[in-house]
Amino acid sequence: xxxxxxxxLSPGTPGRRTCCFIRDxxxxxxxxxxxxxxxxxxxxxxxxxxxxxxxxxxxxxxxxVRRKGGPSIQQECDRIGRIxxxxxxxxxxxxxxxxxxxxxxxxxxGGRTTAANLEASTRNSLRRADEKKLRSIAFxxxxxxxxxxxxxxxxxxxxxxxxxxxxxxxxxxxxxFVLYDEPSRKIFAETWTAMQKSExxxxxxxxxxxxxxxxxxxxxxxxxxxxxxxxFSAREKGEAVEVIIDFRNKDLGxxxxxxxxxxxxxxxxQFEWTFQRQLYNCMHDYLMxxxxxxPQERQH
Numbered sequence: 301x302x303x304x305x306x307x308x309l310s311p312g313t314p315g316r317r318t319c320c321f322i323r324d325x326x327x328x329x330x331x332x333x334x335x336x337x338x339x340x341x342x343x344x345x346x347x348x349x350x351x352x353x354x355x356x357x358x359x360x361x362x363x364x365v366r367r368k369g370g371p372s373i374q375q376e377c378d379r380i381g382r383i384x385x386x387x388x389x390x391x392x393x394x395x396x397x398x399x400x401x402x403x404x405x406x407x408x409x410g411g412r413t414t415a416a417n418l419e420a421s422t423r424n425s426l427r428r429a430d431e432k433k434l435r436s437i438a439f440x441x442x443x444x445x446x447x448x449x450x451x452x453x454x455x456x457x458x459x460x461x462x463x464x465x466x467x468x469x470x471x472x473x474x475x476x477f478v479l480y481d482e483p484s485r486k487i488f489a490e491t492w493t494a495m496q497k498s499e500x501x502x503x504x505x506x507x508x509x510x511x512x513x514x515x516x517x518x519x520x521x522x523x524x525x526x527x528x529x530x531x532f533s534a535r536e537k538g539e540a541v542e543v544i545i546d547f548r549n550k551d552l553g554x555x556x557x558x559x560x561x562x563x564x565x566x567x568x569x570q571f572e573w574t575f576q577r578q579l580y581n582c583m584h585d586y587l588m589x590x591x592x593x594x595p596q597e598r599q600h
Contacts, residue, residue: 330466330470330472330473330474330475331473331474331475332459332462332463332466332474332475332476332477332492333474333475333476333477334476334477334479334485334488334489334492335476335477335478335479335485336478336479336480336481336482336484336485337478337479338364338478339361339364339438339439339440339478340361340364340365340368340369340396340397341397342397342398342438342476342478343397343436344397344398344436344437344438344474344476345398345399345400345429345432345434345435345436345437346390346393346398346399346400346401346402346428346429346432346434346436346437346438347365347393347396347398347400347401347402347437347438348388348401348402348403348404348425348437348438348439348440348442349361349362349365349401349402349403349404350362350404350406350440350442350443350445350447351389351403351404351405351406352405352407352408352409352410352411353382353383353384353385353387353405353407353408353409354382354408354409355377355378355380355381355382355383355389355403355405356374356377356409357373357374357377358409359445359446360445360446361440361445365396365401368395368396369393369394369395369396369401370394370395371394372392372394373391373392373393373394373401376391376392377389377391377403383403383405384405385405385406385407385408385417385420385421386405386406386416386417386419386420386421386424387405387420387421387424388402388403388404388405388421388424388425388427388428389402389403389405389428390402390403390428390431390432391403398438399434400432400434402425402428402429402437404421404422404424404425404439404442405417405421406418406421406442406443406447406449407443407447408526410528411447411526411528412443412447412448412449412526412531413442413443413444413447413448413449414449414523414524414526415449415453415457415520415523416523416524417443418442418443418449418454418457418458419457419461421442422439422442422457422458422461422462423461423465425437425439426461426462426465426470426472426475429471429472430470430471430472433471434471434472435471435472435473435474436472436473436474436475436476437472437474437475437476438476438477438478439458439462439475439476439477439478440477440478440479440480441454441455441458441477441479441480441484441488442454442458444484448531451483451484451487452487452491455487455488455491455492456491456495458477459477459488459491459492459495460495462475462477463495514536514539514540514541514561514563514566515534515535515536515541517566517571518534518541518543518561518566518575519533519534521571521572521575522534522543525579528548529547529548529549530545530546530547530548530583531545531546531547531548532544532545532579533546537560539562539563540560540561540562540563541560541561541566542558542559542560542561543558543559543560543561543579543582544556544557544558545557545558545559545582545583545586554590555589557582557583557585557586557589559578559582561575561578565578
């Protein structure tokens with residue numbers, strides 16, 4: 301049986317620090333820390349870079365790795381080449397404090413992070429750390445910058461994956477989540493606390509997993525889609541869920557497209573297929589509405 305989880309809160313510098321220890325009666329097992337700060341300065345064996353799968357060090361954490369780590373890190377990335385989405389690759393740390401950089405490929409270059417790619421790249425980063433027999437690793441909130449992933453959902457996924465990993469056989473003693481600002485640190489800390497409150501009941505079989513809500517089901521389905529031109533989101537609309545399609549390039553001034561998923565659509569036994577059909581039909585209509593002029597209009 302996995303050891304029980306406990307939460308210890310204590311002040312940190314800069315910002316605040318949340319130390320979350322996995323314990324049993326005889327020893328302290330690996331720990332999770334949640335802090336605000338600069339991940340490049342983290343005192344760990346490896347820092348994780350929120351990477352694209354081309355391993356090109358651009359902005360955000362990747363830019364900081366490139367600037368402070370020196371050119372050797374990009375040179376190593378170039379030798380590795382493109383990796384699969386959801387994978388992770390290891391380079392040395394160059395001039396950084398950390399001995400290694402683990403590049404978690406949660407998105408394509410210029411693309412967006414999905415829940416599936418975030419989960420896979422987090423899990424594979426932890427595996428890369430074990431392969432090097434590392435004792436500590438620091439993660440940013442992968443995908444929540446330019447890649448557009450929601451911070452709270454990021455926290456739920458990354459903390460769950462880290463907890464699962466630390467309960468198994470691992471060389472890691474510390475997994476540190478280094479958040480850029482206080483609001484992000486607070487979201488991760490709140491998410492961790494909520495996870496621990498539900499853990500005892502879940503282990504004892506006292507709580508059944510609540511059914512997925514309509515909005516959650518639609519958002520989970522939207523996470524499976526990524527498009528270079530469009531951004532997809534959803535919000536509640538009475539008993540229905542409103543799906544929103546926006547054009548990525550806001551400078552063009554194009555209108556936003558909306559369509560509703562009603563309870564009968566959400567309860568359909570082939571929901572995934574019917575959702576895809578409706579999404580594709582609406583995207584077709586959206587593109588047609590973008591015409592400035594058509595031959596039919598000229599005839600009138």
